[in-house]
Amino acid sequence: MGAATHTLSIAERCLSTWQELRKASVYASDSAFASHLLSLELRRRERFTKTTTGGPKQKAAAIREPQTSTPVGKHHNRMADPEISPSEAGSDQGDNESIKTALELLNTDLDMSDDESEIDDISEMCIEEDELEIESPTTPSMLSVSEIETPDQPKAIQPETPKDTHQCYLYQRLQHQHSNLRHQRTPHQWEKQINFFREELRMVQSTKVLCSLDLLADEFRKRCGQPGCTEKPTVKHVINGVGATFISVCSMGHQGRFSTTEFDGNGMSVNNLQVAAALLLSGNNFAKIEKFSKFLGLSFISASTFYRVQRLYAIPTINEWWEWMRETIINTLQEQDVVLAGDGQCDSPGFSAKNLCYFLMEIVTGYIIEVEIMDKRHVNMKSATMERKALDNALSRVKKVLSVTEVCTDASSSIKKMIAEEFKGIFHSLDVWHKAKSIRKCLLKVSNTRENGKVGKWTDHIIRHFWHCCSVCGEGTSTDEEALERLKNQWISLLHHVCNTHEWPTGKCHHGDLPDEHELPWFDRRDKDFQALQKVILEPSLLDSFKSYVRFRLGTCKQHGGISQDRRDKDFQALQKVILEPSLLDSFKSYVRFRYEAYKARKQLSAIDWNFHQGREKAVNDKGEQMVSRKYNRRTKEWNLRIIKVGKTYDYIPMLMAMIIRKRFTDIDGITRHVSLAEDDPARIQPTLAMAKPVSSRELFQAHQSRFRPPSTENE
Secondary structure: OHHHHHHHHHHHHHHHHHHHHHHHOOOOOHHHHHHHHHHHHHHHHHHHHOOOOOOOOOOOOEEEOOOOOOOOOOOOOOOOOOOOOHHHHHOOOOOOOOEEEHHHHHOOOOOOOHHHOHHHHHHHHHHHHHHHHOOOOOOOOOOOHHHOOOOOOOOOOOOOOOOOOOOOOHHHHHHHHOOOOOOOOOHHHHHHHHHHOHHHHHHHHOOOOOOOHHHHHHHHHOOOOOOOOOOOOEEEEEEEOOEEEEEEEOOOOOEEEEEOOOEOOOOOEHHHHHHHHHHHHOOOOHHHHHHHHHHHOOOOOOHHHHHHHHHHHHHHHHHHHHHHHHHHHHHHOOOOEEEEEEEEEEOOOHHHOOEEEEEEEEOOOOOEEEEEEEEHHHHOOOHHHHHHHHHHHHHHHHHHHOEEEEEEEOOOHHHHHHHHHHOOOOEEEEOHHHHHHHHHHHHHHHOOOHHHHHHHHHHHHHHHHHHHHHHHOOOOOOOHHHHHHHHHHHHHOHHHHOOOOOEEOOEEOOOOOOOOOOOOOOOOOOOHHHHHHHHHHOOHHHHHHHHHOOOOOOOOOOOOOOOOHHHHHHHHHHHOOOOOOHHHOOOOOOOOOOOHHHHHHHHHHHHHHHHHOOOOOEOEOOOOOEOEEEEEEOOOOEEEEEEOEOOOOOOHHHHHHHHHHHHHHOOOOOOOOOOOOOOOOHHHOOOOOOOOOOOOHHHHHHHOOOOOOOOOOOOO
């Protein structure tokens, strides 16, 4: 009677689960929904059958000890690691342990709790498939990771799951700063997206500590773990990357096992996976962290494990996240004229540059909407043309989806020619900051001679005058031609002002009354220093270039009122100096070189970080006062004020790491599999940067000749 009641209870539960999932699905008929469930079950079985370390010709891998099935396919009692041989991992197993293949395990009835049943497993897989297929017209808002349920927090009401598995926290910033954004989802939908990665987020956010291996081993040797047994066991351990597994056996035959890390369904340590992901996401390189671990005496993952995790899971996840973020921002900019600012940076200075990254930023919101990576092999080994080609590719892609009316860059002659010929409908502005820097350099060169000393004293004031002319020339004008005429007139009026003439027949200075004692010496029109200054101010090429500055654009920063002109350029330059920059990854002066796909992922990650932390508030102290600091300017020999902003939160990192772990959990192929090169990988063009065909090292060694005589072996 009890068995019949139990069977009836299971049947009722299956029916209720079927009905709930059927209502949540988008399938038109029960048969279509049943086919969907069947495909999920077959896929799940295929994943189990492919979980093997012996290759496709062997049977399914043996799984020791009864295990529980979870939505991510995690087996708590499984001990394995790609770096440990099967003989080492299984040498201490008892003969009385049951061994069942994965196919046998699927057909065996196990005692499972409600949260670990096969039905719940299928249910969550169904939800996952539906989320990937259903097209939703809305976009989620951000929910702080701190709101995720943890064992120490009460369980909150869980709302519906959104469609996109690659949501990021960028939208909280967008919602706060731009109330007219389209495609916004309700806040509660993001919370269920977090629930979708709840298991992975739990692993990511769990606290890790360092512990000496001897202390743990001594603790296990004190007594047997079997209740009532007082024998002292023999303890062995196996190191798996950053974790270890302890196996204890006492004289009574009792066996115990403890692992310092969890394992995924494919036998890889979760901590090893997280270390590899954190190493990349934090902007570090493997060699530096491996050296740190070596000096600390910390067991660490191998280089092959890191590069495989990076290639198979981390880089694809970063690329998917960036593509989602880019698409989200572009959707908010539809049906409006867009102004872009661009800047490029090589991975190393000089002609030794191998890669170049070009960013395109939307100038009003300050969000980066395009990242283009260029390799020397893409441009026939001519590094000087990388920036022009990168801008061409990036701007062409953006122009297909947005109405670009203006782009601001530096004053590269090749870029100016390209935009004039290939993007005729786009107005090309030049960066005011770069032009001011160029004028300053010219004035300082003129002032190097003794008779032109006054020019050097007036340099800072002349540069400020140029900034002022560019910023006000567009006020009260309706066309760029009128603004250009006004800019030239105000710029040339400087020649009257420096001679203490503030009114002349065709105009006057715009400043108020000057003090009786002027700190700078006035010029005399008959002196050579005035003629030298006049030659710079009236330079025809300079006046002709003013047409590109009438809209007062800053190519290195978004337009932001309230920030001093000296500080505006530093915002976007800070993007080039974030911790993800290859040139800053090594504490030594040598530059770290990355392969193309790794360099691209790190640049995408830096753009993600920039967009997420856009619009940070100014920091205040306990008294509510704005926090500031000082910085010494070696050029001007003066102290400058620095505004301190609130620190970065990096709230998107846990979600990125959870997605990397999920990608590993759902991978049915081995981590050692071959991966083809991407279509844009320059290695398809040429394997290395060398222009000559590579020669074997042995041939080079045999042909090597030294000018030094080898030490004599004869007895003297």
